[in-house]
Amino acid sequence: MTASIRQLFFGSIGKQLAWGGTLTVALVMTVFIISMIDREKTFLHRQSLESTQSLAQSLAVNSVHQVLTNDLAGLKELIAPLTKYPGFGYAMIIDPEGKVISHSSPHNEGLYLQDTVSRSLLSGPPAVRVLADDDMLDIAAPIQAGSSVVGWARIGIGQERIAENIRSIVLSGVLYTLLAVAAGSLVAAVVAHRITSGLRKVVSVSEATASGKRDSRASMEREDEVGRLGAAVDQMIDALLLRESSIQEKTEELDRFFSLALDLLCIADTSGHFVRLNLAWEETLGYSPEELRGRRFFDLIHPDDIASTSETVSRLAQGEKIVNFVNRYRHKNGTYRWIEWRSVAYQKTIIYAAARDVTEQREYELRLTHANRLYAVLSEVNRSIISATDRNHLFADVCRIATEKGGFKLAWIGIVDPESGWIKPAAQSGDHDGYISEINLSACDIPEGQGPTGLAIRSGSGSVCNELTENSSMALWMEKALKRGYRACSAFPLRQGGAIIGAFILYSGEASFFSTEEITLLTEISDDISCALDTIAGKQAQKASEQERQRLEDQLLQAQKLESVGRLAGGVAHDYNNMLAVTLINLELLKRQIDPDSPQRELLNEIEKASLRSRDITRQLLAFSRKQVIEPVLIDLNKAIEQTLKALSHLIGEDIQIRFIPQSELWTIRMDPSQFDQILVNLAVNARDAMPDGGMLTIETTTVRLDSGFCLKHAEFKPGDYVMLAVTDNGVGMTTETLSHIFEPFFTTKEIGKGTGLGLATVFGIVKQHEGYVDVYSEPDRGTMFKLYFPRADEEDAHARKMSQQVRSGKKGTILLVEDDVLLRKSITSMLKALEHNVLVADNPLSALSLLNEYSHSIDLLLTDVVMPGMNGKELQLKAEELRPGIRTLFMSGYTANVIAHRGVLDKGVHFIQKPFASNSLNEKISEILID
């Protein structure tokens, strides 16, 4: 519509000239009229303004007195003449608060001015003010008394006269303008026709040339500008024809170059569409140029490269040249090709680009980079292997190297739980954000074992998943893996001692990361780790063996040390016992001869106490050295403990609680009951001293079967069934150094005078004498546990449990005493006589044999020392029985030295009394033998 109107009015130069002339005239006339109106308006307005100001000022000056005196009538007289003024609107006198004191319209008097203009007047400075300057000229003048404003005189004069004059001028101006426009248009039309006739000729020639008529020419014979234009057009047509021919040749040449170029050439727009492409594209992407033309090139770009390509296109659109930009385009067969670009944009909208397919080069570089990284990993791993002494440390190192040097996002080592088959992480490195703890992997042929890790462990060779999204075996973990940016993963088995124990597992953020070369290198790394595991295991085994050997040597050394100390103690005790026996026997004889009320008897009692104490110490020494003669019987350890518990509680005090945990159906053991009491008391006292602030003493019994494995670790132990007595306290405990000495006689940690140092030595001796074992475990500030192992008694021994304890009566008879110690011989002789026995005395075995031969009466009992020069007690017994069959023998000794007892235990049917002894003990023993 607009175009057709434009064509109608401006379709030719003639019309344009006509309109131009018309417009010019109209513009000039309009400007002239506006200028005239403005001047007239200004003049009239100024005139009106001045006269109105004069009126207002005059009214203000004249009304001062009336205002001051509130003379309303006077004010009316002043206002009345003003109403006759031409255009008069209103006149008023107002006080400073806006109240109308007097007004040309009386009904307004007494009212207040409410409008904004009036209010601004009252708050303004005392000067003549023009309040309105439009159709009504409104002017106010202050009424002043001195410096005070006592009111305002305000006059409004209408401006209709001015508007009337202006309207008249405008109407005249419009009329003159229309006349001038008509005249101008006519003149312009005539001139235009003259000019345009030649131009039309030029136009027709141009149109003919454009439509292909190359021989059309204007050939005008005019001398004016139009004639020169026609000639110029003719020349231009000739020149154009010549240039057109030249351009066509060049264009055809460029087209051939574009089409046949081996590089990828294309023209595209910055909105992302191909405009034109050469044939090389078909070879590279499989699409023909026709297929690609008009297509969005972003549709073919690899998703990972779209952002960088968009950014590059933006840079092109900003006029930047792009060199060596690389992205991936999808081939028609679905694979991607790497394309390297050199591009420039024309007018920021059209992109001219040359590109090359650099796929092979990229892939080669990528493989090289991966290989270099893996070689670095291999090198670092081998360095770590050389210095590795610990498996976990090696695993941690390997994982760290894989992520730091190999560029893997995550590397971890999983070890198979041999029982369940689940794979548990042993080491990890890299960015996994809890991934390892979230997934469950198995080495078994179950869904959790279908991933690369399970496959690698089961197959014994590396397993790879180069694209997580395309591998169904990864379905269980795919979402979690993709969330953390993993795209590919692989696993390689780890062996130790030839058996697969786990896998080395790697995750990459790049799909198709694991190529054949990389898999080979990673397999090599895994094999190296496996070798290192064997080496570490060997080293650890050797170290453990050395430690075990050292421990056994220490145990043996300790046993030998105790044995030698025992022998020493036993030797001393024997001789000492003989002396004590003399002392005690003579003391007893002496006491019989002294009046019970005699003061000397008290002294003798003291000597006896000291001697008895010395005898006890000697017995403890003998017990430790296992030289004490014992009389084991079958006992139930639980009952034995229960019988002792009450006495123990008195012994250890109220601060310590005793807890007894017996095992029911406990096996019986062979043991001297009195010695068991001694063991329990010694251990309890020891525990008490270890718990000065109170605590818990636990006594426990149980049956144990020690196998060869246990005995291998405990050098002294022998395999078999044992009853174990465990005595545990939660006291101060002991250091390793203290532990190594506790069984040595006279070793004590107690204060001087508080312990003999024989308590635990005695326990040790007693246990050993009963063919048992002692094991101690202690930690400082935690407590100590003594474990005593007593061998299980034979079944047949059980019958012996019912041995009757007959009351011994004092049977008298003839006794042959054989004792090589003269003092002791005399003492025992005196004692036997005091017991009313007939005594034959021999100072050595040979003398005794002579007496046995020569004495004509019966001899009821041979009372002999065990260890004597020339012949021991046992040999004497055998010879005596040969000489006098049925003769009874009672051995007496400080220790037995295995003559009559095997390892201190009396053989069956052998009678024995321990030196030193009291007369009643001897009497009881003799009576027992003689009755039998």
Place this chain on the structure above:
Amino acid sequence: MPQFPSLILAILACLLCMAWNAQADSHRSPRYGQTPSDSRPVYIVGIHPLHNPAKIFEVYSPLVNYLNKRIPNARFKLEAADSFDDFEQKLATGHYHIAHPNPQETVTAIKQGYRVIGMVKRDTPSRGIMLVRRDSGIASISALKGKVIAFPAQTAFAAAMLQQYHLQTRGIDVKRDITAKYVGSQESAIMNVFAGAAAAGCTWTIPWQEFSKKNPEKAAQLTVLWESEPITINSGLVVHKRLPPSIAEKTAEVILAMPDDPEGAAVLKATPLLPAFTRAENRTYLPLQKFLQQFSKTVRPLKGY
């Protein structure tokens, strides 16, 4: 070229607009209403026309402004009177809420519903003064018999009534022995003597001092024939009974405290003709009332006495 139609259309529109515009302007006439912009009540303060209205405003505007400032919940508006009669008539009608009449007007005002709250405080008491020209040869009161004597007004206390009473008591019958000429103002009374239009002119201390200060040469040609005893009763300050008591009390408090208030003192100092006031009551004017009764009996009858 394509813009041509638009241009032509614009030109025509411009011309038409001009024609229309010539009559389009519309003046907004002033708007009137019943509501004043200031809602506070207005109280009119009237001043005895001691001076012409402009002078009254010059002298007393500071006092009214001071009141407006000190009593913000009311508005005080000063109004001058055109003449003594005008002032007294407005007093009689209770037009003024607060007024400052001369002494005898104060006595009258008390009867017309006003209450005295103050009185002009003068450091030096004023006196009625009778002037004669030095060259007149008049040396005593008795010499005035038969002469014309100029007075400001019949009700002027010090300048007329006090002096007429003095003449009367000295044996000169004011109605018969002299011609009393009431000239309207103090200054006019003095000028009548100076010009010889009257043998003597009556005024009082302040106008005479002021005249002497402004016109020393003229004053030098005049001499005081007689002056009254000091006048202790001065012009009053009264409030009409329709003025709310709280405003009346506040007004009295503010005006009487002016000399003690720094700002009030500054106002008084800046306006020499503005008098300070001291506390007074209706009974303060009882002696004057008695004098006026006496005057009415002996000199000439006064309205209301």
